[in-house]
Amino acid sequence: MKKILFSLLIIFSSFAFSQDYEAGIDYVVLDKPVKTTTGNKIEVRELFWYYCLHCYNFEPLMNEWFKTKLSNVEFVRQPAIFSKRWLNGAIFYFVLEELNLVEKLHEVLFDTIHTKNKRFNSKESFISWVTSFGVDKTKIEKAFDSFSVKIKVNKSKLNTLKYKVTGVPVMVINGKYLIDATHAGSHTNMLKVVDFLIKKESKLE
Numbered sequence: 001m002k003k004i005l006f007s008l009l010i011i012f013s014s015f016a017f018s019q020d021y022e023a024g025i026d027y028v029v030l031d032k033p034v035k036t037t038t039g040n041k042i043e044v045r046e047l048f049w050y051y052c053l054h055c056y057n058f059e060p061l062m063n064e065w066f067k068t069k070l071s072n073v074e075f076v077r078q079p080a081i082f083s084k085r086w087l088n089g090a091i092f093y094f095v096l097e098e099l100n101l102v103e104k105l106h107e108v109l110f111d112t113i114h115t116k117n118k119r120f121n122s123k124e125s126f127i128s129w130v131t132s133f134g135v136d137k138t139k140i141e142k143a144f145d146s147f148s149v150k151i152k153v154n155k156s157k158l159n160t161l162k163y164k165v166t167g168v169p170v171m172v173i174n175g176k177y178l179i180d181a182t183h184a185g186s187h188t189n190m191l192k193v194v195d196f197l198i199k200k201e202s203k204l205e
Helices: 002-016 053-067 084-098 102-115 123-131 138-146 147-162 187-204
Strands: 043-046 075-081 172-175 177-179
Touching: 043 102, 043 187, 053 102, 053 138, 053 147, 053 187, 075 084, 075 147, 084 138, 084 147, 147 177, 172 187, 177 187
Parallel strands: 043 075
Antiparallel strands: 043 172, 172 177
16 A cells, blocks of 8 residues: 555656646747747747846846756847837847847846936937946947847837737747746746747757
């Protein structure tokens, strides 16, 4: 009898910790998949906005998740653009990307906005902030006016519509599955669902 009970306990434990997530409840299946940009790798895309407090709070969790990212996964950040009000946040990100400063200043910009209440209401205020890190002002101005930044901003506008998101932060897996805190239940659970869907997509490869 003890052996039977022990076996049942093992089976129950395995079931309890092998969490499955359900489409329509824990995540959303997009009606029309959006083309990915990561080739053969599984694309994990984060939609965010620098002025979003939820995105700011989600960032440390994302950083921890990134440390355990599988080799067949490529992470892509995309600033969401719902309206003109969201435009500056996207421009700031793509300017940093153009200057190869995302790794250095992405988190710092989040902190500056949310802990120092710096709003960057003008192009000049953002340029002045970036120059404080020893970056040449002319290079920043050139990045602001560059064709590549304009193209990326326009793509972000289109993709925000394609993903049919209503808020951020949102994760999109391989252009097929959308995960937000409303469906997943929390920011922590969002990343658990991300890992679940990565495994699901890995089996399809």
